[in-house]
Amino acid sequence: MAQSTTDLADADSTDALFRVIGHELRSPLAAILGYADLLLESDHSLYPPQAVNAIEAMQRNARREWRMLRDAMIVIRSESGSLSLEMGAANLSEMAAATVVAAAKLAERRRVVVRCDAPLCDDIAADPNRLAQVFDNLLTNAIKFSAVNAGEVEVAVREQPGEVELIVADNGSGVDPSERERIFEPRYRGTRAGVPRPTGSGLGLTVVRAIAEAHSGSVEVGESALGGAAFTVRLPRDVPADGAVSSLAEAQMEIL
Amino acid sequence: MIASANSNNGDVARSSNRAVRVLVADDDPDILELVCLRVRQAGYEVIEACDGAEAYAGAIELLPDLCILDVRMPRMDGYEVVRALRAHPGTASMPLMLLTAHASETDRTTGLESGADAFMRKPFSADELKSRVAELLGGR
Structure with missing residues (x-):
């Protein structure tokens, strides 16, 4: 190495x-x-x-x-293949609740009602800081893209055999099927009509995918029961040992 | 030059029930002041140091109950201070926390190898700082 x-x-x-x-x-x-x-x-x-x-x-x-x-x-x-994970225990239902609380001000400013449906689940092996970023990005994104002046967002955590799902749904204009893959590419903002151009890095969903994949998980977008987009992140309960990539290149950088 | 924030409280420090003292070292004066302020708010006495060498000298001489050390500092960096304090009999088991601007695992690994007890990333919240300090002081 x-x-x-x-x-x-x-x-x-x-x-x-x-x-x-x-x-x-x-x-x-x-x-x-x-x-x-x-x-x-x-x-x-x-x-x-x-x-x-x-x-x-x-x-x-x-x-x-x-x-x-x-x-x-x-x-x-x-x-650059140097995204590293600092593995620990993460409780997705607690994280969901904490993210909703942290985003309360943003939701209030944008007049968005946020519901959290996350019955207490078992901890999974994950990097809690990186996962917090996934929660934060998906919720912030959903609040921004929910219906103007009548926004609704739902954050849900579901336990499945061998994995845990995080679902963040909104009632915005949704993501066209033709864009459902490209929306995770850097700086791709989609063409959702009637939505004011959002502020942000345009990297939020790329980050979500990168972190999910570093955990040997996945993310996809579909339609939500609320009428807008629903993002589903699936994370295995135990990440394979090689899931965490070494950050040696970065080590060199930081010593300089 | 080491500045003890509560130098007029020398009597308190010498009594058997002396105040818990935390040494804080950062070469960025704004961060130093902020950290010191939060530590004082939590009820501890603060010893300020503005680089690594000063932190090391202050820790050896004043034997604080905890040191909070920035990683990147002139003269001695945070890792060097930790290693030097660990090698010194008087401070070998002193609780030491590194303050880092680097999120990567690398920092953590190097830091833990050097002998630090804990890490805190910048930016940090006041609550985070206070709870880490309390944790490291173990109820003192």
């Missing part, structure tokens, strides 16, 4: 540059998010009325930036 730095020098330099930038952006973002949290915890009556909105807008946008960065890093790693 020995890999020399020469391999890295041969690697796509844009790819390497993105990794460095990605890492370097984390500290400033941590500072922005940390100080915004601090301000919002303080007594709001101390601020002029527009200040809280302003801080919340900064926080929201810093989080968006953080998500884009996180998604871009996954796609870059996945494309």
